[in-house]
Amino acid sequence: MENSINIAVNETMLFTLIVIMTGMIFSKISKFVKIPDVVLFLIAGIIIGPNILNLVSIEDYPFANQLILTFGSAYILYDGGREVKLKVLNEVKYSVFSLASLGVIISAVVMAFTCFYIFKIDFIYALLIGSVIASTDPATLVPVFKEITIIKRLKQTVISESAFNDAFGAILVLSIITIISSGQISIMHNLEELVQMIVVGILSGLAVGYLFSRSISDGKLGLFHEFAPLVSVAGVMLAYVLAEYFHGSGYMATFITGLICGNKKTFNLWVPSKDFQVQTHVRETLAFTMRISIFVLLGTHVDFVALSKYGFKSFLVVLILVFISRPVSVIICLLFDRKTKWTLKEILFMMWVRETGVIPAALSGMIVSMGLKNSDILSSVVFMAILITLGIQASTTKLVAKKLGVLENK
Numbered sequence: 286m287e288n289s290i291n292i293a294v295n296e297t298m299l300f301t302l303i304v305i306m307t308g309m310i311f312s313k314i315s316k317f318v319k320i321p322d323v324v325l326f327l328i329a330g331i332i333i334g335p336n337i338l339n340l341v342s343i344e345d346y347p348f349a350n351q352l353i354l355t356f357g358s359a360y361i362l363y364d365g366g367r368e369v370k371l372k373v374l375n376e377v378k379y380s381v382f383s384l385a386s387l388g389v390i391i392s393a394v395v396m397a398f399t400c401f402y403i404f405k406i407d408f409i410y411a412l413l414i415g416s417v418i419a420s421t422d423p424a425t426l427v428p429v430f431k432e433i434t435i436i437k438r439l440k441q442t443v444i445s446e447s448a449f450n451d452a453f454g455a456i457l458v459l460s461i462i463t464i465i466s467s468g469q470i471s472i473m474h475n476l477e478e479l480v481q482m483i484v485v486g487i488l489s490g491l492a493v494g495y496l497f498s499r500s501i502s503d504g505k506l507g508l509f510h511e512f513a514p515l516v517s518v519a520g521v522m523l524a525y526v527l528a529e530y531f532h533g534s535g536y537m538a539t540f541i542t543g544l545i546c547g548n549k550k551t552f553n554l555w556v557p558s559k560d561f562q563v564q565t566h567v568r569e570t571l572a573f574t575m576r577i578s579i580f581v582l583l584g585t586h587v588d589f590v591a592l593s594k595y596g597f598k599s600f601l602v603v604l605i606l607v608f609i610s611r612p613v614s615v616i617i618c619l620l621f622d623r624k625t626k627w628t629l630k631e632i633l634f635m636m637w638v639r640e641t642g643v644i645p646a647a648l649s650g651m652i653v654s655m656g657l658k659n660s661d662i663l664s665s666v667v668f669m670a671i672l673i674t675l676g677i678q679a680s681t682t683k684l685v686a687k688k689l690g691v692l693e694n695k
Contacts, residue, residue: 296345296346296349297346297348297349300341300345300346300349300350301349301353301578303333303340303341304333304341304353304577304578304581304582305574305577305578307329307330307332307333307581308326308329308574308577308578308580308581309577310329311325311326311328311329312325312326312577320676320680321675321676321679321680323576323580323642323671323675324671324672324675324676326576326577326580326581326584327580327581327583327584327587327668327671327672328584329581329584330580330581330582330583330584330585330586330587331584331585331587332584333581333584333585334584334585334586334587335585336587336589341582341585342585347654350582350650350654351651351654353575353578353579353582354579354582354647354650354651354654355525355647355651356521356522356525356575357575357576357578357579357643357647358455358536358579358643358644358647358648359521359522359524359525359535359536359539360518360521360539360571360572360575361451361572361575361576361579361643361644361647362448362451362452362455362536362539362540362543362644363517363520363521363524363539363540363542363543363546364543364568364572365444365447365448365451365540365543366448366539366540366541366542366543366544366545366546366547367543367544367546367547367568368444368445368448368547369441369444369445369448369449369543369544369547369548370441370547370548371544371548371551372551373437373438373441374441374445376438376441376625377438377441377442377445377622377625379621379622379624379625380442380446380618380619380621380622380625380627381442381445381446381449382449383618383619383621383622384442384446384450384614384615384618384619384635385445385446385449385450385453386449386450386453387614387617387618387621388446388450388614388615388617388618389416389419389420389450389453389454389457389614390419390457391610391613391614391617391618392415392418392419392606392610392611392614393412393415393416393419393454393457394412394415395415395605395609395610395613395614396411396414396415396418396419396602396605396606396610397411397412397414397415397416398411399411399415399602399605399606399610400414400415400602400662400666403598403601403602404595404598404659404662406659406662407658407659409461409464409465410465410657410658410659410662410663412461413458413461413462413465413652413657413659413663414659414662414663414666416454416457416458416461417454417458417645417648417649417652417663417666417667418606418641418645418666418667418670419450419454419457420447420450420451420453420454420455420644420645421443421446421447421450421451421638421639421640421641421642422447422451422640422641422642422643422644422645430443430444433682433683433686433692434692434693435634435686435691435692435693436631436691436692436693437693438625439631439634439635439691442635443634443635443638448540448544449540451536451540451643451644452486452534452536452537452540453483453537454644454645454648455534455536455537455644455648456479456482456483456486456534456536456537457479458648458652459482459534460478460479460482462652462655462657463478465657465658478532481532481533482532482533482534482537483533483534483537484533485528485531485532485533485534485538486528486533486534486535486536486537486538486540486541487537487538487541488533489524489527489528489531489533489538489541490524490528490537490538490539490540490541490542490544490545491541491545492527493520493523493524493527493538493542494520494524494541494542494543494544494545494546495545495552497516497517497519497520497523497542497546498545498546498549498552498554499554500516501513501516501556501560501564502549502554502555502556503555503556503557504554504555510556510557510560511560513556513560513561513563513564514563514564514567514568517546517564517567517568518571520542520546521539521542524538524539524541524542525538525539536644575643576643579643579646579647579650580643580646580671582646582650583646583647583649583650583667583668583671586649586650586653586664587664587668588661588664588665590661591661591662591664591665592665592668594661594665595661595662595665595666596665596669599662599665599666599668599669599670600669600673602666602669602670603666603669603670603673603674606641606670607639607673607674607678611636611639612636615632615635615636616632619632619635630689630690630691631689631691633689634685634686634689634691637678637681637682637685638678638682638685639674639678640674640675640678640679641667641670641671641674641675642671642674642675645667645670645671646667646671649663649664649667649668
């Protein structure tokens, strides 16, 4: 028994080491070839995966694979929540919330019908694929916007939308998986479960975010301010586990925890500058590590047989996602926000910026690991969506912003 445990521990450590070291090497390469790093992480995963070197595979490391995908997704959402600034968000809240909720539903439904007709599969599985690729990616957008100065309200809207819709999209996907697993579709029951997941997730995130933020503040209850980085990691774990225990969404909980932690000043909570700097460095490093791990793992999941079979159809699906689904959802959602008075150029920019990234990648990995029906089609679509949206849209964000005149004047 002890020997088998030691073997499992060693295998998990080896698995993690291979993934991280490979990601580091290819991250360095991306800087030389001027290609988005996540694209190279995918290629790295393909190389070390069962298709070529066979150093890493789901079958050999199922526990490590699931742990990285689950914790990585939760931490990325936490980090995305921290990027949302409540003061700026208040100015565009109607646009953000409609894009992050209604927008996800519109995209999921449009893509569901697209997949239903293109792949000729049961609608529930088409809806699952549509839901996985419906959300955008804060982990990709934030680094891009650090290099260019977009108009503040536009930047905050796009980042906030991507952070919120990742959480909402994850909840939607998990709800559909529950329907598939149970084999029952009850609109009222499924709606109740969805509301429960959201409400419990929000309450768990609020409680953990506030208590942990206070515990590292410079007030009387700030007993752990020197352990700020560790408290952040513990907060993500507690928020996720607490929400899941009460049948809520762990992903929503971690996102809300990040939202509270990233807006401490709004709640009159202050962290000593030295501890804040250390926490920031650790948080950014861990978020980047999780980003590497998730995309490399997605690369190991790529099924070339499925890709050769469904590649062209997946390409058509992604074109519809970019040029039809996204524009339609943006136009409909922004109709509800007459107060903000978005310009045509700002609306066009929002239509273009919709990278598929970490959460869809992680959800795809989980679904493939579960062995659900049509998971090979899902894997092909997600892989193609990431390649196209990150390889083309993310790399042209600066150029599009300049052409549309939405860069902020310094």
